[in-house]
Amino acid sequence: MSRILIVEDEAIIRSALKRLLERHDYQVSEAGSVAEAEALDPQRFDLVISDLRLPGEAGTALIERAAPTPVLIMTSYASMRSAVDALKQGAVDYIAKPFDHDELLDTVAKTLAQHRHEAPREVSATSTTIPQAMIGNCPAMQAVYTRIRKTAPADVTVLIQGESGTGKELVARAIHHQSQRARAPLICVNCAAIPETLIESELFGHEKGAFTGASAARTGLVEAADGGTLFLDEIGELPLDAQARLLRVLQEGEIRKIGSVETRHVNIRLIAATHRDLHALSKSGEFRLDLYYRLNVMQIDLPPLREREDDILELADVLLASACRRHAREGLKLSRSARREIRDYPWPGNVRELENALERGVILAEGHLIHPDDLGLSPQAALRPMTPPTPPPRSAAGAQDDTISEEDLSLEDYFQHFVLEHQDQMSETELAQKLGISRKCLWERRQRLGIPRKKSARSRAS
Numbered sequence: 001m002s003r004i005l006i007v008e009d010e011a012i013i014r015s016a017l018k019r020l021l022e023r024h025d026y027q028v029s030e031a032g033s034v035a036e037a038e039a040l041d042p043q044r045f046d047l048v049i050s051d052l053r054l055p056g057e058a059g060t061a062l063i064e065r066a067a068p069t070p071v072l073i074m075t076s077y078a079s080m081r082s083a084v085d086a087l088k089q090g091a092v093d094y095i096a097k098p099f100d101h102d103e104l105l106d107t108v109a110k111t112l113a114q115h116r117h118e119a120p121r122e123v124s125a126t127s128t129t130i131p132q133a134m135i136g137n138c139p140a141m142q143a144v145y146t147r148i149r150k151t152a153p154a155d156v157t158v159l160i161q162g163e164s165g166t167g168k169e170l171v172a173r174a175i176h177h178q179s180q181r182a183r184a185p186l187i188c189v190n191c192a193a194i195p196e197t198l199i200e201s202e203l204f205g206h207e208k209g210a211f212t213g214a215s216a217a218r219t220g221l222v223e224a225a226d227g228g229t230l231f232l233d234e235i236g237e238l239p240l241d242a243q244a245r246l247l248r249v250l251q252e253g254e255i256r257k258i259g260s261v262e263t264r265h266v267n268i269r270l271i272a273a274t275h276r277d278l279h280a281l282s283k284s285g286e287f288r289l290d291l292y293y294r295l296n297v298m299q300i301d302l303p304p305l306r307e308r309e310d311d312i313l314e315l316a317d318v319l320l321a322s323a324c325r326r327h328a329r330e331g332l333k334l335s336r337s338a339r340r341e342i343r344d345y346p347w348p349g350n351v352r353e354l355e356n357a358l359e360r361g362v363i364l365a366e367g368h369l370i371h372p373d374d375l376g377l378s379p380q381a382a383l384r385p386m387t388p389p390t391p392p393p394r395s396a397a398g399a400q401d402d403t404i405s406e407e408d409l410s411l412e413d414y415f416q417h418f419v420l421e422h423q424d425q426m427s428e429t430e431l432a433q434k435l436g437i438s439r440k441c442l443w444e445r446r447q448r449l450g451i452p453r454k455k456s457a458r459s460r461a462s
């Protein structure tokens with residue numbers, strides 16, 4: 001049984017984490033500070049999970065003191081930058097708060113497995129073993145797994161294509177974990193979620209005073225991935241200037257911070273993902289053709305869920321089990337009609353939409369069975385051609401506001417209709433501007449509502 005030490009000053013989070021890990025057969029000890037952790041001798045544990053911000057010393061102090069025990073850092077999204085710094089100081093990975101239980105358990109299991117076997121796993125290019133965390137074994141997915149096996153050890157740039165929610169990030173993670181870089185950082189960046197004005201500085205870093213508000217120098221995420229893998233999701237959303245800088249990184253292995261004349265050598269493997277047709281974008285001048293060719297050394301295409309008929313119910317069962325665990329409702333089952341509905345629904349938002357529907361089902365089910373109504377699917381809506389309703393009036397304050405009220409469902413309906421109707425003619429930036437929200441907010445809301453980004457997803461359903 002693996003022994004884990006949790007270092008967290010918030011007693012509620014600490015004990016929730018302890019309970020979760022104990023339910024999965026880990027032996028867990030707790031500490032509220034670095035000093036308390038040291039008293040327990042962190043080196044005798046198999047893993048330390050430490051909050052970044054602790055009273056007294058920061059959690060990163062344990063990285064050296066616990067060695068060779070690996071340290072996983074917990075952080076809130078707001079301190080992501082410090083998490084990247086922690087990786088550079090030797091933390092094996094970071095977990096963002098609030099936790100997704102499955103992701104946390106997955107990261108813990110992977111870290112323990114990696115540190116049990118010092119050398120990276122041997123990867124057979126012909127094996128069709130399903131990568132950890134990926135469910136489904138239909139012929140199209142078997143082809144994907146084979147591609148992952150063959151591509152992972154080759155250290156080439158990979159372009160992953162597929163509709164929103166098909167599992168592109170999971171594929172990127174599988175490639176990283178099966179590559180020779182597995183023990184180095186994997187930095188995942190969603191280009192659509194970072195405001196256009198910040199993206200270059202986020203990726204490439206900046207010098208102090210490089211622009212208004214740059215009060216201190218910053219290391220970019222590309223540099224943070226040095227030695228490891230950089231995953232750029234939604235690369236089609238990268239502005240042209242950032243594309244030029246990225247091309248330089250790929251061609252010369254060099255990076256230059258904004259406002260600096262110095263270049264630094266970086267060694268990264270780039271994995272990019274998109275739901276858009278980059279070749280078509282390059283014809284319309286929105287994407288650099290030379291960058292497209294650089295990215296497209298190896299391509300992996302993920303099938304939409306509606307084309308994975310053999311996998312849908314298996315995915316539903318596994319995702320349901322984990323939703324039940326998360327909500328402490330073990331034993332809930334899908335009724336026969338719910339299974340039928342799941343099998344027949346077109347899933348325009350793919351696996352993410354299925355996950356969301358099952359989570360809704362677990363929360364809403366009253367007895368031991370989840371019925372179709374609990375899933376909240378709307379096949380009629382999916383089949384109906386979308387016409388955007390008249391936009392509701394926005395107050396001046398509303399135009400500044402990044403959030404649509406949770407209670408105001410009509411606004412969410414409006415959002416969904418508007419996005420589905422206009423997304424093929426507009427970039428994400430234009431869409432966000434028209435809606436009066438940031439690109440990050442647009443992206444988050446798409447995730448929450450399970451709204452796909454491709455016209456083909458909608459027209460297939462119609």
Ligand SMILES: Nc1ncnc2c1ncn2[C@@H]1O[C@H](COP(=O)(O)OP(=O)(O)OP(=O)(O)O)[C@@H](O)[C@H]1O
Pocket residue numbers: 133134135136162163164165166167168169170171233273275351352355
């Ligand atoms: N084959 C799979 N097995 C299990 N879970 C999956 C699978 N594919 C996707 N998922 C789950 O679906 C959700 C969406 O996956 P992921 O974020 O990798 O998709 P994506 O294609 O990168 O989406 P987007 O383009 O919107 O970022 C995640 O919670 C992921 O764990």
